[in-house]
Amino acid sequence: MSSTRSTPRPRRQAYDAVVIGGGPGGSTASTLLARHGLSVLQLERKPLPRFKIGESLIPATYDVLRRLGMLDRLRASAFPKKYSVQFISEDGRASAPFYFSETDPSERSQTWQVLRGDFDRMLLDNARQAGVEVLEGVAVRDVLFDGEPAAGARARGVRLELADGRRADVASRVVVDASGRSTLLAKKLGLRRPDPHLKMAALFTHFEGAVRDAGRDEGATLVIHVESKAGWVWYIPLPDDRVSVGIVGPIDYLVSGRRGDPQKVFDEEIARCPGVRPRLAPARQVMDVQVLKNFSYQSSRVAGDGWVLVGDAYAFLDPIYSTGVLLAFKSGELAADAIAAALAADDPSAARLGVFGPTIERGMEAFRGLVYAFYDRRFSFARFLKRHPEHRQAVIDILVGDVFDRDFGPLYADMERMLPGLRPSSPAQLASVAGVA
Numbered sequence: 001m002s003s004t005r006s007t008p009r010p011r012r013q014a015y016d017a018v019v020i021g022g023g024p025g026g027s028t029a030s031t032l033l034a035r036h037g038l039s040v041l042q043l044e045r046k047p048l049p050r051f052k053i054g055e056s057l058i059p060a061t062y063d064v065l066r067r068l069g070m071l072d073r074l075r076a077s078a079f080p081k082k083y084s085v086q087f088i089s090e091d092g093r094a095s096a097p098f099y100f101s102e103t104d105p106s107e108r109s110q111t112w113q114v115l116r117g118d119f120d121r122m123l124l125d126n127a128r129q130a131g132v133e134v135l136e137g138v139a140v141r142d143v144l145f146d147g148e149p150a151a152g153a154r155a156r157g158v159r160l161e162l163a164d165g166r167r168a169d170v171a172s173r174v175v176v177d178a179s180g181r182s183t184l185l186a187k188k189l190g191l192r193r194p195d196p197h198l199k200m201a202a203l204f205t206h207f208e209g210a211v212r213d214a215g216r217d218e219g220a221t222l223v224i225h226v227e228s229k230a231g232w233v234w235y236i237p238l239p240d241d242r243v244s245v246g247i248v249g250p251i252d253y254l255v256s257g258r259r260g261d262p263q264k265v266f267d268e269e270i271a272r273c274p275g276v277r278p279r280l281a282p283a284r285q286v287m288d289v290q291v292l293k294n295f296s297y298q299s300s301r302v303a304g305d306g307w308v309l310v311g312d313a314y315a316f317l318d319p320i321y322s323t324g325v326l327l328a329f330k331s332g333e334l335a336a337d338a339i340a341a342a343l344a345a346d347d348p349s350a351a352r353l354g355v356f357g358p359t360i361e362r363g364m365e366a367f368r369g370l371v372y373a374f375y376d377r378r379f380s381f382a383r384f385l386k387r388h389p390e391h392r393q394a395v396i397d398i399l400v401g402d403v404f405d406r407d408f409g410p411l412y413a414d415m416e417r418m419l420p421g422l423r424p425s426s427p428a429q430l431a432s433v434a435g436v437a
């Protein structure tokens with residue numbers, strides 16, 4: 001057999017939808033589009049499983065996992081169960097854990113810590129089972145338009161690079177960009193806007209043999225301030241005795257050249273963090289330290305004629321509350337339903353495809369307020385909730401991810417009274433970002 005014949009290539013020349021990316025956003029959109037009866041091609045440039053950061057889920061992912069039919073597979077997996085998140089101060093004092101079951105004692109309040117290579121593989125296999133044609137090792141090089149995109153042209157397909165290096169064009173009624181932080185379309189169309197208030201970097205790696213809490217707390221996410229409060233550390237228990245540990249802080253603090261290489265900075269920060277140091281004392285680091293920076297951004301539109309952005313390809317907020325996979329799931333789900341309705345009406349226009357933008361933006365706005373609060377040195381959860389115990393439920397709802405159809409106005413009004421100037425975004429900015437202004 002010739003190498004050309006063994007190279008995976010699309011079976012058809014045209015599809016109802018092409019989905020770029022095999023992460024959680026892409027697989028949610030592709031699976032649900034196929035279940036709507038549409039022909040779907042999904043393309044992932046790196047064969048799975050591959051390493052990916054983003055290992056801690058939050059409970060509201062349950063609803064999408066249930067719709068995807070994934071819950072039994074997760075229940076049967078070795079992924080540690082996560083019941084809570086706990087914040088530890090710079091001097092090592094732990095707050096009482098926020099148990100998600102406090103406000104909802106159902107099964108939904110338990111979630112999982114996942115190895116993303118395995119988790120994303122499960123989601124992609126599920127997409128195949130739903131009828132999606134999935135090609136791995138195939139990169140999308142361009143999104144094709146029927147004219148100048150800036151002049152309102154319609155997306156009409158994609159240009160692929162197959163595993164053997166050959167190019168191929170595929171036609172599609174709708175293109176879903178779920179390419180993650182590559183933000184393929186947002187970059188091409190000049191839509192990507194960095195968040196000027198969150199110029200952060202992250203250094204992260206995995207350990208084996210680190211200390212784990214017992215019982216219900218074994219799978220808890222710990223969020224630990226380093227001394228000086230300049231940064232924070234995540235501690236996420238994974239399967240096979242692994243723990244994911246990462247440090248997040250301002251770019252000029254964490255990755256300025258004068259502090260030396262990433263491993264040295266990582267070691268220095270752990271040494272300054274009494275909340276995590278003893279947990280790592282018996283552990284062995286099993287991966288080189290990875291670096292990411294400037295990861296908070298948003299696209300100025302969620303959809304155009306014939307195209308939609310999903311997950312990180314649209315926006316990423318910040319890792320502090322582990323909201324990335326939920327936002328990828330939710331936008332993938334809402335995008336799939338909007339696309340199915342638009343194609344049924346034979347009208348894949350920006351207005352129809354983008355109907356879900358305001359819902360996603362409402363959710364992001366709810367998270368964003370708590371993100372800005374966390375990075376405001378004046379803020380402390382303990383102090384705020386001592387003064388306003390009536391808001392504990394709202395704070396837990398945000399940590400759970402129940403944010404899309406809720407009004408957190410009273411919570412943020414009281415937060416802003418305590419911390420004037422806390423939220424730099426305005427309703428006008430919100431509307432224009434969601435594409436409804």
Ligand SMILES: Cc1cc2nc3c(=O)[nH]c(=O)nc-3n(C[C@H](O)[C@H](O)[C@H](O)COP(=O)(O)OP(=O)(O)OC[C@H]3O[C@@H](n4cnc5c(N)ncnc54)[C@H](O)[C@@H]3O)c2cc1C
Pocket residue numbers: 020021022023024025026043044045046052053054055056057058138139140141178179180181182184202246292295310311312313316319322323324325326328
């Ligand atoms: C430091 C850090 C920590 C984080 N921690 C968490 C956490 O604990 N919990 C959480 O929920 N989220 C976390 N996140 C966020 C999380 O990683 C993302 O939000 C999530 O992976 C988004 O899913 P997605 O499907 O949109 O994109 P991705 O998961 O990035 O998937 C995109 C896929 O598209 C593929 N791709 C890209 N370009 C192309 C192309 N041209 N052609 C074909 N394929 C392409 C990529 O290979 C990739 O597999 C974290 C993020 C950062 C930066």
